[in-house]
Amino acid sequence: MLDEAGGTEVVATAPATVRLTAGVEHVACMSLSPKGTLRWYAGCCRTPLGNTSRNARLPYLGLVTSCIDAAPQQLDAAVGPAGRCLINTASATAPVRATPLAFAWGGLRILAGIVGARLRGERASPFFDGNGQPLRAPEVISLEQRQALERGDASADPD
Secondary structure, three states, X not given: OOOOOOOOOEEEXXXXXXXXXXXXXXXXXXXXXXXXXXXXXXXXXXXXXXXXXXXXXXXXEEEEXXXXXXXXXXXXXXXXXOOOOOOOHHHOOOOOXXXXXXXXXXXXXHHHHHHHHHHHOOOOOXXXXXXXXXXXXXXXXXXXXXXXXXXXXXXXXXX
Protein backbone atom coordinates (compact mmCIF):
# COMPACT_ATOMS: atom_id res chain seq x y z
CA MET A 1 0.00 0.00 0.00
CA LEU A 2 3.03 2.28 0.21
CA ASP A 3 4.28 4.35 -2.69
CA GLU A 4 7.94 4.84 -3.64
CA ALA A 5 8.40 7.38 -0.83
CA GLY A 6 6.77 5.18 1.82
CA GLY A 7 3.44 7.05 1.78
CA THR A 8 -0.17 6.10 1.24
CA GLU A 9 -2.68 8.02 -0.86
CA VAL A 10 -5.79 8.82 1.15
CA VAL A 11 -8.93 10.63 0.00
CA ALA A 12 -10.98 12.55 2.56
CA THR A 13 -14.69 11.87 2.13
CA ALA A 14 -17.91 11.48 4.03
CA PRO A 15 -18.55 7.88 5.13
CA ALA A 16 -22.02 8.09 3.54
CA THR A 17 -20.34 8.16 0.10
CA VAL A 18 -18.91 4.66 0.56
CA ARG A 19 -20.59 1.28 0.17
CA LEU A 20 -19.01 -2.06 0.93
CA THR A 21 -20.43 -4.36 -1.73
CA ALA A 22 -18.74 -7.61 -0.68
CA GLY A 23 -16.65 -9.01 2.13
CA VAL A 24 -18.27 -7.08 4.98
CA GLU A 25 -17.73 -10.13 7.18
CA HIS A 26 -13.97 -9.60 6.79
CA VAL A 27 -13.95 -5.96 7.91
CA ALA A 28 -11.76 -5.54 10.99
CA CYS A 29 -10.71 -2.58 13.09
CA MET A 30 -7.64 -1.61 15.11
CA SER A 31 -6.36 1.43 16.90
CA LEU A 32 -2.92 2.51 18.02
CA SER A 33 -4.25 3.74 21.36
CA PRO A 34 -7.40 3.47 23.47
CA LYS A 35 -8.64 6.87 22.23
CA GLY A 36 -7.03 6.91 18.79
CA THR A 37 -8.30 6.86 15.27
CA LEU A 38 -10.09 3.71 14.12
CA ARG A 39 -8.14 2.05 11.34
CA TRP A 40 -10.34 -0.20 9.23
CA TYR A 41 -8.96 -3.04 7.15
CA ALA A 42 -9.87 -6.36 5.53
CA GLY A 43 -8.97 -8.94 8.14
CA CYS A 44 -8.59 -11.71 5.55
CA CYS A 45 -5.72 -10.05 3.67
CA ARG A 46 -4.89 -7.02 5.86
CA THR A 47 -5.71 -4.54 3.11
CA PRO A 48 -6.19 -1.07 4.65
CA LEU A 49 -9.61 0.42 3.91
CA GLY A 50 -9.69 3.73 5.73
CA ASN A 51 -9.60 5.69 8.97
CA THR A 52 -12.47 7.15 10.96
CA SER A 53 -12.95 8.94 14.22
CA ARG A 54 -14.19 6.86 17.14
CA ASN A 55 -17.22 9.16 17.12
CA ALA A 56 -19.69 8.05 14.44
CA ARG A 57 -21.22 11.54 14.50
CA LEU A 58 -18.04 12.95 12.92
CA PRO A 59 -18.68 12.34 9.21
CA TYR A 60 -15.10 11.84 8.05
CA LEU A 61 -13.45 8.90 6.34
CA GLY A 62 -9.83 8.88 5.22
CA LEU A 63 -10.25 6.35 2.40
CA VAL A 64 -7.14 4.48 1.24
CA THR A 65 -7.37 4.72 -2.55
CA SER A 66 -5.27 1.65 -3.34
CA CYS A 67 -8.12 -0.58 -2.12
CA ILE A 68 -10.63 0.89 -4.56
CA ASP A 69 -11.34 -0.89 -7.82
CA ALA A 70 -11.85 2.27 -9.87
CA ALA A 71 -9.98 4.38 -12.38
CA PRO A 72 -8.76 7.78 -11.08
CA GLN A 73 -11.48 9.52 -13.11
CA GLN A 74 -14.17 7.34 -11.52
CA LEU A 75 -12.79 8.08 -8.06
CA ASP A 76 -12.79 11.83 -8.77
CA ALA A 77 -16.40 11.57 -9.99
CA ALA A 78 -17.44 9.72 -6.83
CA VAL A 79 -15.69 11.78 -4.14
CA GLY A 80 -14.68 14.94 -5.97
CA PRO A 81 -11.31 15.89 -7.42
CA ALA A 82 -8.64 15.37 -4.83
CA GLY A 83 -6.27 18.20 -4.13
CA ARG A 84 -2.89 16.62 -3.54
CA CYS A 85 -1.08 17.53 -0.37
CA LEU A 86 1.74 15.79 1.39
CA ILE A 87 1.75 15.46 5.17
CA ASN A 88 4.03 13.69 7.64
CA THR A 89 6.89 14.13 5.19
CA ALA A 90 9.50 13.60 7.92
CA SER A 91 8.67 9.89 7.90
CA ALA A 92 9.11 9.52 4.13
CA THR A 93 11.63 6.97 2.91
CA ALA A 94 12.56 9.08 -0.14
CA PRO A 95 12.87 12.83 -0.65
CA VAL A 96 9.49 14.60 -0.80
CA ARG A 97 8.58 18.25 -0.41
CA ALA A 98 6.01 19.31 2.15
CA THR A 99 3.03 21.20 0.74
CA PRO A 100 1.90 23.52 3.55
CA LEU A 101 -0.39 25.66 1.38
CA ALA A 102 -2.07 22.62 -0.18
CA PHE A 103 -2.34 21.10 3.29
CA ALA A 104 -4.08 24.22 4.64
CA TRP A 105 -6.45 24.32 1.65
CA GLY A 106 -7.11 20.59 2.00
CA GLY A 107 -7.84 21.01 5.71
CA LEU A 108 -10.39 23.70 4.92
CA ARG A 109 -12.03 21.46 2.29
CA ILE A 110 -12.22 18.61 4.81
CA LEU A 111 -13.72 20.90 7.45
CA ALA A 112 -16.27 22.22 4.94
CA GLY A 113 -17.18 18.64 4.00
CA ILE A 114 -17.65 17.66 7.64
CA VAL A 115 -19.81 20.71 8.38
CA GLY A 116 -21.85 20.14 5.21
CA ALA A 117 -22.45 16.47 6.03
CA ARG A 118 -23.51 17.39 9.57
CA LEU A 119 -25.92 20.04 8.26
CA ARG A 120 -27.39 17.58 5.76
CA GLY A 121 -27.82 15.05 8.56
CA GLU A 122 -25.69 12.41 6.85
CA ARG A 123 -25.24 9.63 9.38
CA ALA A 124 -24.70 6.54 7.25
CA SER A 125 -21.35 4.80 7.49
CA PRO A 126 -20.30 1.33 6.40
CA PHE A 127 -18.12 1.17 9.53
CA PHE A 128 -20.73 1.97 12.21
CA ASP A 129 -24.12 0.45 13.00
CA GLY A 130 -27.36 2.41 13.32
CA ASN A 131 -26.62 3.11 16.99
CA GLY A 132 -23.24 4.70 16.23
CA GLN A 133 -21.24 1.71 17.44
CA PRO A 134 -18.25 0.45 15.41
CA LEU A 135 -19.11 -2.43 13.11
CA ARG A 136 -16.30 -4.37 14.83
CA ALA A 137 -14.76 -3.84 18.23
CA PRO A 138 -11.39 -2.19 17.67
CA GLU A 139 -8.30 -4.13 18.65
CA VAL A 140 -6.12 -1.67 20.54
CA ILE A 141 -2.46 -2.56 20.27
CA SER A 142 -0.18 -1.95 23.21
CA LEU A 143 2.63 0.57 23.18
CA GLU A 144 5.12 -2.33 23.24
CA GLN A 145 3.45 -3.94 20.20
CA ARG A 146 3.49 -0.64 18.36
CA GLN A 147 7.17 -0.03 19.09
CA ALA A 148 8.04 -3.56 17.98
CA LEU A 149 6.04 -3.13 14.75
CA GLU A 150 7.81 0.17 14.06
CA ARG A 151 11.13 -1.68 14.42
CA GLY A 152 9.89 -4.30 11.94
CA ASP A 153 9.70 -7.08 14.52
CA ALA A 154 7.20 -9.52 12.98
CA SER A 155 6.88 -11.42 16.29
CA ALA A 156 4.99 -8.39 17.64
CA ASP A 157 2.13 -8.99 15.17
CA PRO A 158 -1.07 -8.98 17.25
CA ASP A 159 -2.50 -11.96 15.28
